[in-house]
Amino acid sequence: MPKPRDTTIVIGHKRPDLDSIAAAIGYSFLLSEENQPALAARAGQTDDQTAWALARFGFDPPVAVMDIAPTFATVAEPAPSFPATSTIRDALLRLGTGVRALPVLGPEGQPVALIDASLCVAVLGRLLARLGSAPQNTLDHALLCDGPERDIPPPVIFRSDERLADRRAAIANFDFDDYIVVDEHGRYLGVVSRAAALSPPRQRLILVDHNELSQAVPGTDQAEIVEVIDHHKLGNPATTVPIPFVVDVVGSTATLIEERWQLRKGSPPPNLAGLLLSAILSDTLAFRSPTCTSRDKAAAARLAERARISKIAAFGDEVIMAGAGLGQRDPDEIVAEDSKDFITSKGLVVVAQAEVRSLHEIAPRAADLNAALVRLRDNRKAVLAALLLTDPVRATSRLMVSGDPHLVAVVPYARAPDGIFDAPGIVSRKKQLVPALLAAIESG
Numbered sequence: 001m002p003k004p005r006d007t008t009i010v011i012g013h014k015r016p017d018l019d020s021i022a023a024a025i026g027y028s029f030l031l032s033e034e035n036q037p038a039l040a041a042r043a044g045q046t047d048d049q050t051a052w053a054l055a056r057f058g059f060d061p062p063v064a065v066m067d068i069a070p071t072f073a074t075v076a077e078p079a080p081s082f083p084a085t086s087t088i089r090d091a092l093l094r095l096g097t098g099v100r101a102l103p104v105l106g107p108e109g110q111p112v113a114l115i116d117a118s119l120c121v122a123v124l125g126r127l128l129a130r131l132g133s134a135p136q137n138t139l140d141h142a143l144l145c146d147g148p149e150r151d152i153p154p155p156v157i158f159r160s161d162e163r164l165a166d167r168r169a170a171i172a173n174f175d176f177d178d179y180i181v182v183d184e185h186g187r188y189l190g191v192v193s194r195a196a197a198l199s200p201p202r203q204r205l206i207l208v209d210h211n212e213l214s215q216a217v218p219g220t221d222q223a224e225i226v227e228v229i230d231h232h233k234l235g236n237p238a239t240t241v242p243i244p245f246v247v248d249v250v251g252s253t254a255t256l257i258e259e260r261w262q263l264r265k266g267s268p269p270p271n272l273a274g275l276l277l278s279a280i281l282s283d284t285l286a287f288r289s290p291t292c293t294s295r296d297k298a299a300a301a302r303l304a305e306r307a308r309i310s311k312i313a314a315f316g317d318e319v320i321m322a323g324a325g326l327g328q329r330d331p332d333e334i335v336a337e338d339s340k341d342f343i344t345s346k347g348l349v350v351v352a353q354a355e356v357r358s359l360h361e362i363a364p365r366a367a368d369l370n371a372a373l374v375r376l377r378d379n380r381k382a383v384l385a386a387l388l389l390t391d392p393v394r395a396t397s398r399l400m401v402s403g404d405p406h407l408v409a410v411v412p413y414a415r416a417p418d419g420i421f422d423a424p425g426i427v428s429r430k431k432q433l434v435p436a437l438l439a440a441i442e443s444g
Contacts, residue, residue, distance in 0.1 A: 008226060009203060011041040011065060011217055013210035015337055018050045018323070019253050020209035022279035024062055026257040026272055027208060027229065033265055038206070041065040043217035047337060049323025053278040057271040057307075069219025070200035072167075073160035076181040076190035081105045082115065091120050101178040101191055103155070111180045111188050114155035123152070155180045160189055164200050165222060171197050209253040211236040211245075214341050229256050231291075232430065251291040254279035258299040267306045274307035278319050285392040286316030289428045320392050324355040326365050331372035335387050339376065342434065344441050346407060347383035350376060351437065353429045355390050359398055362389055366400070366418065373402040383407060386437065390427050397423040399433070410444030412436050 010028040012020025024040040031038035040062040046054070054061055082094065082102035094102055095117050104113035156179040158167060171179075171194060179197070181189045202224040211228045212235035213220055221237065227244045228236065231253055236245070248256055254276040261268045268276065280300045284292035287300075304312050326334060339352035352373075356362065362369075369387060377385035384403030391397065399421040401408050413421040426432045 007037040007039045007204075008206055009039050009041045009065065009068070010206045010208060011043055011062075011068075012208050013215040014043045014217060015215075015339065016042045016044050016046060016050065017209075017338060018047075018053055018282040018319075019279040021046060021050050021062060022053070022275045023208040023229065023253040023257050025059060026254065026268060026276050027206065027260070029268065029272060030257070030261055030265060039063065041217075047323060049282060049319065052322035053275055053282075053319065056278070057274040059271070059275060065217055067163075067218045068203050068205065069222045070164045070202070071160060072158045072162050072164065072181045072192055072197070073189070074203075075164070075192050075196040075200050076160065077192065077196075078189070079103055079191045081188060084112065088120055088124055091115050092117070095120065100193065103180055103188060103191055104152075105188055109188065110186060111155050111157060111182065113152045114176070114178055114180055114191070115152075116178060119152070157182055158192070159184060163219075164197055168198060208257075211247060213237045229253060231256065250293050251289060251296040252280040252283035254283070255293075255296045255299040258303055259295070262302070267302065270307050273303040274309065277303035277307055277309065277312075277315075281312070281316040281319045282323065285390075285395075285427055286313065286320055288392060288395050289431070291428050291431045317393065320355070321357070324392065325357045326354070326361045326369075326389075331365065331368040332375060334369060335372045335376045335385075340429075341380065341382075342438060344383075344438060346404075346441055348380060349438065349441065350380050350382045350385045351388065351429055351434055352376070352386065353388040353390060353433075355392055357391070358394075359389070359391050359396065362398055362420065363418070366420065369400060370402065370419075373400055377402050384441070386411075386433075388423065388426070388429055388433055392427060395425060395427050397426045397433075399423045399426075407441055407444065410440045412440045 010024045012024050021042060028038040028040040042062045042064055043066065046061050082104050084104050084106065091102060100116065102115040103111055104115060106112040156174055156176055158179055158181055160181050160183050177194045179192050181192055183189055202222065205220060205223045205225050206227040207216060207225060208229045210216060210232060211230045225237065225239055225243065228246065230247045231250050234247060246256060250256060258276050267273065277300055280296055284296050287297060300312060309315050334354050335352045338354065339350050342349045342351060373385050373387050384401065384407045387400040389398050399413055401411055401421065411421055413423050415421050
């Protein structure tokens with residue numbers, strides 16, 4: 001990973017779909033073209049549809065970033081190790097060049113000491129006290145770390161993957177001003193100062209396809225959000241300074257990214273155009289979703305021409321079928337992969353969505369999916385969990401619900417004998433299901 005101030009990370013939500021991945025890649029590419037170093041990242045595993053689109057247009061998945069909070073690796077500075085057989089003079093000469101501290105490694109490469117000027121003086125003072133005078137060439141011949149009279153204290157060591165925030169209280173209580181950083185195997189990596197550990201630089205972030213901390217990569221509250229590009233409801237974190245913040249009424253974040261390419265750089269490369277087109281078609285269900293706008297269609301037309309895709313409708317069905325279907329997928333993965341949290345006066349409500357090739361797929365998996373929905377509700381401590389199972393080609397859905405019986409009773413759809421709600425014509429969680437469901441819960 002780059003140092004926080006070297007590169008801006010462009011990243012989507014914790015359960016990345018094709019739109020969030022394509023938007024991150026598309027916008028980071030645009031910024032890099034404008035000489036603004038940017039890195040596309042993902043905060044979770046890619047789904048089948050996204051993997052298909054990435055492979056189809058020759059992209060690797062973005063780098064995985066599962067926690068953005070500053071760690072000791074973020075602030076560790078490489079410092080050459082210092083031999084344990086060095087003399088006090090050697091140490092003082094090295095420190096005289098402006099080096100803050102000298103890491104001393106044992107025979108197996110493990111850190112055994114961290115030497116600074118005050119420690120050198122203390123060692124020399126103890127040595128002279130023991131000798132009773134200052135024999136000639138004491139500095140040249142006295143080994144810094146040899147002999148019990150040296151009494152070198154062990155260094156304070158932190159692992160590179162530890163969060164700085166988790167160790168801030170301990171650092172504040174240490175008498176030392178510098179610490180050693182090691183990897184997960186205990187191998188020396190570098191040195192960090194107290195000042196750097198207590199006031200680390202914040203990673204610059206651009207959030208795409210989301211604006212809520214609950215959906216963001218862990219540690220976002222310890223990062224510097226410099227821009228937001230989204231098409232969902234507001235739930236944004238506070239920022240210390242004004243930032244570009246776009247939440248627009250379109251069906252796909254990829255549409256907003258394409259429009260920025262149009263304004264600033266013309267058209268994206270053909271393979272990137274194909275990836276962004278796939279994202280628009282995915283999020284708008286090939287223009288069948290009520291969230292789809294004329295801007296989505298216009299952006300898709302421009303991207304299709306650039307990607308040399310002549311039949312958008314046929315390609316749209318290809319995109320949808322790449323991700324649709326329950327198959328033998330793990331039920332816990334199905335209910336969690338595309339789930340979102342909503343706060344109501346009754347408590348937390350979790351609404352997930354999964355696509356199916358046909359509603360007939362549901363019956364054989366219903367028991368497993370219902371059990372997974374119960375686990376999802378319990379894990380999130382939600383009062384209600386719902387799973388919208390959508391057939392995007394036929395533009396219809398069924399809704400599974402688990403939770404407080406009083407809340408289940410107000411679900412605004414007809415309940416079938418199998419206990420699952422029929423939701424004909426419902427394909428959009430954001431524009432159709434969630435507003436109706438939350439309104440019923442609040443008034444129920």
